[in-house]
Amino acid sequence: MGRYRIRVATGAWLFSGSHNRVQLWLVGARGEAELQLHLRPVRGQVTPGPVSMRDQRCGQRLLRGRRRGDSSGTDRGRGRRAPRSLVLPRPGGAGVRSRQQEEEFERDVPKDLGPLQFVKLRKHHSLVDDAWFCDLITVRGPGACEEAAFPCYRWVQGQGVLSLPEGTARLAGDNALDVFQKHREKELKERQKLYCWDTWKEGLPLTIAAGCQDDLPPNMRFHEDKRLDFEWALKAGALEMVLKRVYTLLSSWNRLEDFDQIFWGQKSALAEKVHQCWQDDELFGYQFLNGANPMLLRRSTSLPSRLALPPEMEALGAQLERELQNRSLFEADFILLDGIPTNVIRGEKQYLAAPLVLLKMTPNGKLLPLVIQIQPPSPSSPTPPLFLPSDPPFAWLLAKAWVRNSDFQLHQLQYHLLNTHLVAEVIAVATMRRLPGLHPVFKLLIPHTRYTMEINTRARSQLIAEGGIFDQAVSTGGGGHVHLLRRAVAQLTYCSLCPPDDLADRGLLGIPGALYAHDALRLWGIIARYVEGIVHVFYHRDDVVRGDPELQAWCREITEVGLCQAQDRGFPVSFQSQKQLCHFLTMCVFTCTAQHGAINQGQLDWYAWVPNAPCTMRMPPPTTKEDVTMATVMGSLPDVRQACLQMTITWHLGRRQPDMVPLGHHKEKYFSSPKAKAVLNQFRTDLENLEREITARNEQLDLPYDYLKPSRIENSVTI
Numbered sequence: 001m002g003r004y005r006i007r008v009a010t011g012a013w014l015f016s017g018s019h020n021r022v023q024l025w026l027v028g029a030r031g032e033a034e035l036q037l038h039l040r041p042v043r044g045q046v047t048p049g050p051v052s053m054r055d056q057r058c059g060q061r062l063l064r065g066r067r068r069g070d071s072s073g074t075d076r077g078r079g080r081r082a083p084r085s086l087v088l089p090r091p092g093g094a095g096v097r098s099r100q101q102e103e104e105f106e107r108d109v110p111k112d113l114g115p116l117q118f119v120k121l122r123k124h125h126s127l128v129d130d131a132w133f134c135d136l137i138t139v140r141g142p143g144a145c146e147e148a149a150f151p152c153y154r155w156v157q158g159q160g161v162l163s164l165p166e167g168t169a170r171l172a173g174d175n176a177l178d179v180f181q182k183h184r185e186k187e188l189k190e191r192q193k194l195y196c197w198d199t200w201k202e203g204l205p206l207t208i209a210a211g212c213q214d215d216l217p218p219n220m221r222f223h224e225d226k227r228l229d230f231e232w233a234l235k236a237g238a239l240e241m242v243l244k245r246v247y248t249l250l251s252s253w254n255r256l257e258d259f260d261q262i263f264w265g266q267k268s269a270l271a272e273k274v275h276q277c278w279q280d281d282e283l284f285g286y287q288f289l290n291g292a293n294p295m296l297l298r299r300s301t302s303l304p305s306r307l308a309l310p311p312e313m314e315a316l317g318a319q320l321e322r323e324l325q326n327r328s329l330f331e332a333d334f335i336l337l338d339g340i341p342t343n344v345i346r347g348e349k350q351y352l353a354a355p356l357v358l359l360k361m362t363p364n365g366k367l368l369p370l371v372i373q374i375q376p377p378s379p380s381s382p383t384p385p386l387f388l389p390s391d392p393p394f395a396w397l398l399a400k401a402w403v404r405n406s407d408f409q410l411h412q413l414q415y416h417l418l419n420t421h422l423v424a425e426v427i428a429v430a431t432m433r434r435l436p437g438l439h440p441v442f443k444l445l446i447p448h449t450r451y452t453m454e455i456n457t458r459a460r461s462q463l464i465a466e467g468g469i470f471d472q473a474v475s476t477g478g479g480g481h482v483h484l485l486r487r488a489v490a491q492l493t494y495c496s497l498c499p500p501d502d503l504a505d506r507g508l509l510g511i512p513g514a515l516y517a518h519d520a521l522r523l524w525g526i527i528a529r530y531v532e533g534i535v536h537v538f539y540h541r542d543d544v545v546r547g548d549p550e551l552q553a554w555c556r557e558i559t560e561v562g563l564c565q566a567q568d569r570g571f572p573v574s575f576q577s578q579k580q581l582c583h584f585l586t587m588c589v590f591t592c593t594a595q596h597g598a599i600n601q602g603q604l605d606w607y608a609w610v611p612n613a614p615c616t617m618r619m620p621p622p623t624t625k626e627d628v629t630m631a632t633v634m635g636s637l638p639d640v641r642q643a644c645l646q647m648t649i650t651w652h653l654g655r656r657q658p659d660m661v662p663l664g665h666h667k668e669k670y671f672s673s674p675k676a677k678a679v680l681n682q683f684r685t686d687l688e689n690l691e692r693e694i695t696a697r698n699e700q701l702d703l704p705y706d707y708l709k710p711s712r713i714e715n716s717v718t719i
Helices: 053-064 178-194 224-247 256-262 269-277 281-290 311-325 393-434 440-449 452-463 469-473 480-489 499-505 515-538 542-546 549-562 578-600 602-606 630-636 640-654 674-698
Strands: 002-010 021-028 031-034 101-109 116-124 132-140 148-156 161-165 329-333 356-361 367-373
Touching (some): 002 021, 021 132, 116 132, 116 148, 116 178, 161 178, 178 393, 224 256, 224 640, 256 640, 269 602, 281 356, 281 367, 281 393, 281 515, 393 452, 393 480, 393 630, 440 515, 469 640, 499 515, 515 578, 515 674, 542 578, 602 640
Antiparallel strands (some): 002 101, 002 132, 021 031, 021 116, 116 161, 356 367
16 A cells, blocks of 8 residues: 655636546556545635726626537636645636645555556536646655656546646657557647648638637637736727727817827837837837837848939939948838738728838947838839938928838738747647647747637737728738738748848848847847757757657648748758757747747837828828928828727737746746756746846937847747
């Protein structure tokens, strides 16, 4: 007879427990034993929090809602309640904030089970299948020095038996016991039925097969705290938008100052700075380096072929040549927008341009615009007008507004949606389909996929769907956004997702004022050391990498399936070495965390003052300079309805999330090996050191760059 001590941890959010009874078995190499004690859910301790009217109203809905799942007990349900003695604590209702519940009990088992292999769970229900979110189960057997950990981190529901393997990470070839190999094969077979690919639009990366968030596998859904905040923040934003519309109903809308009428409510300190200085050329140039979209600027190696200089601008041509020779000439070319169909909003045609901007880097590090060509040459306009800082003020201001509108389109669609959200979704779906829970790469990546499938599904059904936000307010809405995304896929190369390669290709290495570039490289290096540390724990030689069938299948699933034959754009179809694997995994983690943080957070600061980044333009680009007036500028910029919608959505999507998990600080304990834990701890130490460096640097800057501070970077794409 031996005594076993079992600890059961339940999720730490609203309604993560259950009132249903749960059975538990221990399975060892020499037998199994059903414990004579059942988990019977009851209300447990909670941490009281401020009770809002929103929470009170939603609590009633929560009690009624139940998440759907399969009968195997492997997926989460919308039921929420939590184990104590083996009874699962449940928060008392709306208006409370729960904390993780951990219950411990001991039981004598009449026979020696040997080394523990699995813990099995079955949840029973009478009238209601009340799902339970189980975090982790640990067991210490007789004479054992350490606990055996059985990670779960999923919803337990239905009446099927859920088997949790002992959590030590193992490669497929490392399994001394055949039971683990059979378990991982069965797990992948079930997951591949549950996580299916779908084509949202032809020519774009594949997505999870889900028409709306309710169709998602339950373990990919928002937890209740996240869902409540997300949906009520939308309602609060909608209410603010209505109030602004009412406030401006009888007001004029014919001067730039009239935008002040809606510039209230939620906004950041930097947004206020933009409001004050948005017309300055210095701030205009700064945004290409460190604004919401630092991904387009590149150092010029020759004068762009599309730049048609008329004879009377010989002096400008000579200046551009000098800057080119001094390596101080930079460009931002929006040619990807040329010919994209434009939106029609409430019966009014909207407009797009494909500008080219040439800028110079001054000796003191300021990036200043030299010339703007709003449209490329065409048969009807072989020498389109060039706009200069010396032009009439309204003409120059309007030219810059066209550039900022074009940057809004590429930022939101190419660099935000495609290069972070959709790529992260491909990584997440492929990981669930091809890597079992015992695989070390699964354990490495799974914290960086949290909520990604749901936020992307919501985007496809609400933001970029027919009749969605893009159709209501953005010049590429109405179908143009899909055309633009298809063009952008051709530029989605493997190198473009790796900052050392991308920044070198764009000639942005070593520029003191390029704060995004500096911080991105530092973070890339820190993530790379973390990934290398984990990889070398489990892959001791290159041939171990080559011989891992699950890993190779995962690689092919991403490149050939999810990214639609992306090997032509440099993505690997196999891993031949530790170095190649580490580079790819670093790209995966960086894209899902740091890159999304850099691209997403700036919306809150740079898009709140709408004239700085107009979502649409309501008049065609100017063809002359002398005729541009205040009326032309205001007639081109978004109207009050479009401007209010832009402010609301960019605040909602750019704000810090209340349940935000900073990079590297996930609570889930997927790795149990001391070496892997030491690697994670070093990763966190490196991030803390970088945090201090960035904080000290920012104290010396007029415009601090915070988007890549580790504490500001979310651990996955969740918004």
